[in-house]
Every structure is written in structure tokens, then in C-alpha cells.
Amino acid sequence: MKAILQTRFIHLKKHWGSLLFWLLFPIIATLTIMGLTNSLQQDSKVPVGIVVEETTPMALDLVDSIKQTPIIRVEQLSEDEALTQLEQHQLDSVFIIREGYEEQIKKGSRNRLIKSYRSDLSFAYSPIAEMVMSYVQQDTGRTKAVLTIQELSEQYANTGGNWTWEEIVDKSKAVEAEENLLQTSFTFLNAQTEEDANRFVLFNPWGVWAIFSILSTFMVMDWIIRERRKSLSPRFFFMRIALKSYLLRNAMLYLLLFIIIDIVTIAVFFKSLGEAVTLVLIFAVLSFRLTVLMGAFLLAIWINKLPVYYGFSFVLTLLIAIISGAILPTEGLISRYPWLQLGNPLAPFLSKEIGYEWNILFVILIAIWFVRKEKRNVKGA
Amino acid sequence: MLKVHNLSKNYGTRKVLRDINFIVNPGEVIGLVGENGAGKSTLLQILATLQKPTNGSLSLYERNFEDKKKLRKQIGFVPQEIALWDEFTVEENMVFFEKLAWTNRTKTQLKQLCLDMKLNRWKDPVKSLSGGMKRKLNIAISLIHDPDLLLLDEPTVGIDLKSRKEIGNYLKRLAKDEGKIIVYTSHDMDEIISLCDRIVCIGEDPFYKNLLEEAGKSIIPV
Numbered sequence: 001m002k003a004i005l006q007t008r009f010i011h012l013k014k015h016w017g018s019l020l021f022w023l024l025f026p027i028i029a030t031l032t033i034m035g036l037t038n039s040l041q042q043d044s045k046v047p048v049g050i051v052v053e054e055t056t057p058m059a060l061d062l063v064d065s066i067k068q069t070p071i072i073r074v075e076q077l078s079e080d081e082a083l084t085q086l087e088q089h090q091l092d093s094v095f096i097i098r099e100g101y102e103e104q105i106k107k108g109s110r111n112r113l114i115k116s117y118r119s120d121l122s123f124a125y126s127p128i129a130e131m132v133m134s135y136v137q138q139d140t141g142r143t144k145a146v147l148t149i150q151e152l153s154e155q156y157a158n159t160g161g162n163w164t165w166e167e168i169v170d171k172s173k174a175v176e177a178e179e180n181l182l183q184t185s186f187t188f189l190n191a192q193t194e195e196d197a198n199r200f201v202l203f204n205p206w207g208v209w210a211i212f213s214i215l216s217t218f219m220v221m222d223w224i225i226r227e228r229r230k231s232l233s234p235r236f237f238f239m240r241i242a243l244k245s246y247l248l249r250n251a252m253l254y255l256l257l258f259i260i261i262d263i264v265t266i267a268v269f270f271k272s273l274g275e276a277v278t279l280v281l282i283f284a285v286l287s288f289r290l291t292v293l294m295g296a297f298l299l300a301i302w303i304n305k306l307p308v309y310y311g312f313s314f315v316l317t318l319l320i321a322i323i324s325g326a327i328l329p330t331e332g333l334i335s336r337y338p339w340l341q342l343g344n345p346l347a348p349f350l351s352k353e354i355g356y357e358w359n360i361l362f363v364i365l366i367a368i369w370f371v372r373k374e375k376r377n378v379k380g381a
Numbered sequence: 382m383l384k385v386h387n388l389s390k391n392y393g394t395r396k397v398l399r400d401i402n403f404i405v406n407p408g409e410v411i412g413l414v415g416e417n418g419a420g421k422s423t424l425l426q427i428l429a430t431l432q433k434p435t436n437g438s439l440s441l442y443e444r445n446f447e448d449k450k451k452l453r454k455q456i457g458f459v460p461q462e463i464a465l466w467d468e469f470t471v472e473e474n475m476v477f478f479e480k481l482a483w484t485n486r487t488k489t490q491l492k493q494l495c496l497d498m499k500l501n502r503w504k505d506p507v508k509s510l511s512g513g514m515k516r517k518l519n520i521a522i523s524l525i526h527d528p529d530l531l532l533l534d535e536p537t538v539g540i541d542l543k544s545r546k547e548i549g550n551y552l553k554r555l556a557k558d559e560g561k562i563i564v565y566t567s568h569d570m571d572e573i574i575s576l577c578d579r580i581v582c583i584g585e586d587p588f589y590k591n592l593l594e595e596a597g598k599s600i601i602p603v
Contacts, residue, residue: 003480010477014468231462235522237431238453239481246481 003241004249011223022219023261026212027268033208034273045073046124049082049094056102058139063097065135072128086119093118093125095132105136105143106165142172205273206281209265210288210346211321217292218313220254224300225309244370251297258289280352287359288349294362295345301369320346382406383428383530383562388437390423397423401437403581403601407529407560410552411601412567412577414593419584421566422461422534428564429458429532441530441562454483457528461535463515464522467508471495471518474507475525482526494521499547513544520548524555530562531555537572545569549576574598 012019052063067074075082075091082094096115104113113136118125146168153162163171224247236243262285269275299316303309324346325334334341341347348355383405390398397420405411413421426432428439430449439446441455465474475491486494492503500517502510507518520536533552537545553576556563567573570592573580579599582590593600 006480007477010469010473231460231464232466234431234458234460235464235478236481237429238456238458238523238526238528239478240483241481 001249004246004253008250008253011227015223019220022216023257025216025219026209027261027265029212030205030209031268031272034205042073045071046092046128047075047090048072048128049075049077049085049091051077051079051082051094051096053079053097053099054101058102058105059097062101062135062139065138066095066132069131072124083117086117089119089121092122093128095129105139108140108143108147110140142169145172205269205275207324207350209269210349211317211324213288214292214320214346215313215317217258217289217296218299218309218317220258221251221293221296221300222306222309223250224297225303225306228301230304247297247301248366248370251293255290255293258293259286262286262289280354283354284349284352287354287356288346291345291355291358291362294359294366298362298365298369320344324350382442383564384438384440385428386438388424388427388434388439390420390427390432391435398427398434398583401581401583405562405564405579407562408556409579410556410563410565410577412565412573412580413583414567414570414573414580414589415583416586416588419586421583424581424583425532425534425564425566428530429456431458454526455529457523457526457531459520459523459531459533459536461538463519465507465515465518468506470504470506471500471510472503474518474522478522479525484526486525491525494524498551511541511544513540513547516540516544517548520551528561530564533563533565535567536565537567537569545572552576570596 048066050063050066052059063074063076066072075085077085079096082091082096085091086094094117096117098113098115101113114132116125116129116132146165149163149168227250228243228247233243236246239246241249266275266277266282266285270277275281296313299312300309303312323334323340323344345355345358348357385401385403388398388401389396401424403411413424415421423432427434430446430452441452444452444455446452466477469477472488472492475495476488479486479491495501495503495518498517498521500514500521502514507515510518516536520533523531531552537548549572552563552565555561556578565573565577570589574593574596577598579601580593581601582593590600
């Protein structure tokens with residue numbers, strides 16, 4: 001392996017620029033695309049100003065709830081700034097959480113808890129005001145529940161229940177989270193419901209990375225075509241390391257290099273995009289890497305000309321992206337032809353599973369290629 | 382010593398080589414001549430263990446040709462096409478193939494091998510070399526593992542006379558001083574006549590035979 005490392009180093013000295021580019025390309029492209037998408041999403045959200053006059057937990061919880069709403073972009077400002085921006089139509093509307101919000105809610109008051117402003121060009125005021133009011137009503141509803149429970153507790157003092165305001169509110173939130181009515185699936189006459197949990201989504205950082213990673217692996221593995229060119233192959237018959245062994249050992253080196261980059265990718269995505277790092281993810285990435293590398297290896301030993309190889313690489317990448325639903329929605333097609341998903345090497349990875357089928361198939365194909373006798377005619381080879 | 386005994390090669394029903402017999406002693410340079418398609422390259426490839434003969438046997442220093450793996454350590458093969466890394470320098474090419482070769486050589490030894498062939502552009506990239514220089518490097522790489530038998534398939538095609546002479550002189554020296562067996566194919570009869578000790582005429586055409594007899598060269602009857 002030392003000889004392989006030394007000879008590879010001679011090659012890499014000549015191509016380090018392109019190698020580095022293609023190794024880092026999936027990370028950079030994914031970060032760029034995710035960044036662009038996020039900024040586009042931010043730009044398309046309705047800008048809303050929030051003025052918070054008190055810093056009680058209830059008021060801050062309300063601000064958080066509003067901020068988590070996907071369709072709006074919240075700017076937390078002072079009242080003067082907010083109104084100036086509203087006048088300049090930089091904001092669609094402004095909501096002010098008045099001093100004494102929590103106190104009034106706890107008293108059971110429902111009047112003038114929030115003050116709102118709109119301009120003549122506010123187009124989303126009504127739905128946003130409804131949404132803000134629904135959050136306030138959640139707080140008032142919970143307060144009412146707390147008061148009722150505390151009254152009942154006083155009436156039946158000997159039952160031993162002595163809950164604080166916070167405990168009742170926390171319990172109420174926990175019950176709400178457990179029994180989320182919006183996510184309950186209903187069935188009609190036992191008809192099968194569509195199970196969303198098992199469907200993979202391409203448009204997440206790992207999905208985008210996987211597509212770019214397939215392309216970059218194909219591009220990096222083009223060395224196989226350059227190095228097994230016909231004029232050079234006769235030399236390897238008279239070497240300590242035969243051509244097939246040379247190619248395979250070098251492919252293992254590249255696998256190692258890719259794995260290092262993949263580990264870096266996991267760390268970068270964790271740091272920059274907040275993607276969770278789990279053992280399953282690590283194994284899924286390793287399995288995916290093995291599949292893609294072996295696929296590229298087989299393609300490169302099958303094709304002799306670089307332009308043809310590049311053509312196949314782009315077509316295959318595009319095909320995988322299409323059947324994965326990255327370019328066109330393919331739900332209908334997949335439900336009609338389920339084998340399309342079975343034939344997609346990306347499917348196990350996107351479902352965060354460790355794929356074995358493709359790896360086993362590729363290992364068998366590589367083994368057949370390795371033991372098969374070499375064509376001996378040098379002139380014709 | 383290289384022994385070829387009753388060697389035949391057929392491609393389907395077509396007989397390319399028929400009952401070839403010859404013996405080459407250490408220090409001899411043998412030429413293979415014949416018209417196009419007569420079977421020169423086929424014979425060279427059989428000698429290089431890259432093709433199997435249909436019939437007959439071969440041995441190199443009593444080692445049978447069936448033992449290909451061990452035999453290849455003793456064979457240096459110079460392909461007709463220039464087999465080099467164009468983007469590498471002369472040094473990088475030599476070092477690259479040395480790393481994969483059977484024998485370890487130091488950089489000084491590799492450089493000396495090139496200098497012996499009058500190839501003195503150690504640090505220059507191959508793409509900047511002349512055709513003659515490339516051919517010299519092509520031969521030098523095949524000599525890294527110090528083979529006993531050197532097979533050259535038209536190694537001087539398309540190069541200038543000076544380079545041809547330098548390569549010829551080097552090969553002669555290699556055979557005489559180091560006792561190597563050299564088998565050489567070429568279409569250039571002047572080159573064959575000046576370089577080779579004995580010549581094998583392949584094919585039915587008497588043209589080459591007559592030419593060599595006129596030049597007073599020793600012909601190996603096959």
C-alpha cells in the first residue's frame with residue numbers, strides 16, 4: 001500500500017486543485033443552496049413589527065409563538081421605530097404587547113391586551129391579527145383552566161391537590177402537545193391512510209448534499225479512465241502490482257479520503273445548519289459513500305472515453321435526482337411504479353437507513369471484474 | 382538462454398506462426414522482420430507472455446513460460462506505443478514505475494539509467510520532450526527492474542536518425558556488457574542490419590531473406 005500511496009501522491013501533485021474542488025463541492029454547494037433558500041424564504045415572509053413593553057414569561061412566550069409562525073418575519077422594535085417603519089411600509093403591521101399583559105390575563109381580563117397598527121397598504125393584517133389573537137386566546141384559555149382547577153381544589157381541599165399556576169400551565173401545554181388535533185389522521189371505512197413518516201424528502205441539506213456528492217464522486221473517479229489508458233496498460237503486466245490491483249487499491253485510498261471529507265461534512269452541517277448527528281446518520285452516510293464510490297468505479301472501468309464517462313455521470317446524477325423527486329414531484333409515478341424507488345440508490349440514505357442491496361450488488365460486480373481474465377492482446381488491447 | 386521450440390499460433394483457422402524454432406544466447410540481439418501481418422508482433426507478445434501459443438514451448442533460462450508470474454520479473458517489454466505519463470516529468474515517470482516495479486532502485490540509479498541512454502532532461506515534463514527523448518524514456522522504464530530479456534516492438538518509429546543511433550548503441554552495449562537477451566522488431570532494415578547479431582524472418586515472402594543475405598547477415602532458420 002506504501003507504493004500505491006507514493007504513486008498516488010505523484011498524481012495528486014498534478015491534480016490537487018481539481019480534486020480539492022470536487023471534494024469540497026458538495027459541502028459548498030449545499031451550504032450555498034440552503035443559505036439562498038432560507039434567505040428567499042425570509043424575503044417572501046410578511047414583515048411584522050412586535051413591541052414588547054413587558055418582559056414577563058407569558059409575554060415572551062407570546063413573542064416566541066409569533067416568531068415561530070412560518071409565514072411571518074418578526075422584527076422586535078421600540079414603538080417609535082415600529083411605527084416609523086410602518087409609515088414607510090417596511091412593515092405590514094405592528095403589534096404592541098402592553099405593560100401588564102400577564103397581570104391582566106391572570107386576572108381574567110380579555111380587553112385591550114394587545115394594541116395593533118396597520119397602514120393603508122397592509123395586505124396581511126387580518127390573518128396575522130387573527131393568528132396573534134389565537135395565541136392570546138390560548139393564554140386566556142389556559143388562565144381560565146387554571147382558575148377553574150384552583151377553585152375546584154379549594155372546594156375539595158381534602159383531595160390533596162395543591163398545584164401552582166406554573167404547574168397547571170405546564171401540564172396544559174404538555175397535554176396540548178400530546179393530543180395535537182391537527183396531526184390526527186382519520187380514516188374512512190378503514191381505508192388505508194398515506195403514511196408520511198416513511199416518505200423521504202430530498203429537499204433537506206442531506207438530500208441536496210447527496211445529489212451533489214454523486215456528481216462529485218463521478219468527477220473525482222475519472223482518474224480511472226485516465227490511468228487505465230490503452231497505451232499504459234501493457235506496462236502493468238511487468239510490474240509487481242497488476243493494473244486491476246492498482247486501480248482497486250487506489251479506489252480504496254479514495255474511499256478513505258471521501259470518508260474523511262464526509263466526517264467533515266457531518267461536522268459542518270451540524271455546526272452551520274444544526275443537523276443532528278446520530279450513529280444511524282453516520283452509518284447511512286458511510287453506506288451511501290460506499291455505494292456511490294463503487295458505482296463510479298464500475299462506470300469508470302466500463303467506459304473507455306472521458307467525454308462518454310462525463311456524459312453518463314451527468315445523466316445518471318440527473319436521473320437519480322429526478323426519481324428522488326428533486327426536480328419534479330414524483331409521488332404519482334412512484335405509487336404507480338414502486339420499483340422506481342427500489343432502483344434508486346439514494347432512497348435508503350434519504351430515509352436515513354443503511355442500504356445493503358446496492359453495496360452487495362456492486363461488490364459482486366467488482367469481484368467478477370477482478371477475477372475475470374484480462375484480454376492479452378497488447379496491440380489490440 | 383531463450384529457447385523457442387515448435388511454436389505455432391492460430392487465430393481461428395488462420396495460421397499466423399508455424400513451427401518456429403530458435404535459440405538466443407545471452408548477449409545476443411535478435412531481430413524479427415517480415416511483412417505487415419506476418420506475425421512479428423504476435424511472436425513478440427508470445428515471448429512477452431501476453432499471448433499463449435497454440436502449440437510449442439518456450440523457456441527462458443530453463444524457466445518454462447507457463448510460470449508467467451515469475452517469468453515476467455525477468456522480462457522487459459517496450460510497447461510500440463509510447464507508454465508514459467505525459468503530465469509527469471522524466472523523474473516522476475521513473476519514480477512512479479520504480480515504486481510499482483519488482484526491484485527497488487535509488488533515484489541516483491534511475492537518473493543514471495536515463496543518462497546512459499543520453500536522456501539528460503531529468504526535471505523536464507514529458508510533454509516538452511522530443512519524440513526521440515520520449516522513446517528513450519519508454520525504454521528506460523522497461524529496464525528499471527533489470528530484466529534478462531528485453532523485447533522491443535518497433536521502439537524507434539518516427540524519430541530522428543541521431544536518437545535512433547543512440548538507442549541502437551545503447552542496446553548493443555546492454556547486450557554485450559550485461560549479457561541481456563534483446564529481441565527487436567522494426568521495419569527499418571538498415572537499423573536491423575546494423576543492430577542485430579542474427580535475424581528471424583517471419584512469413585513466406587522471400588524479400589526480407591534476400592535482402593539480409595545480400596547484406597551478409599546471419600539468418601535464423603525457422
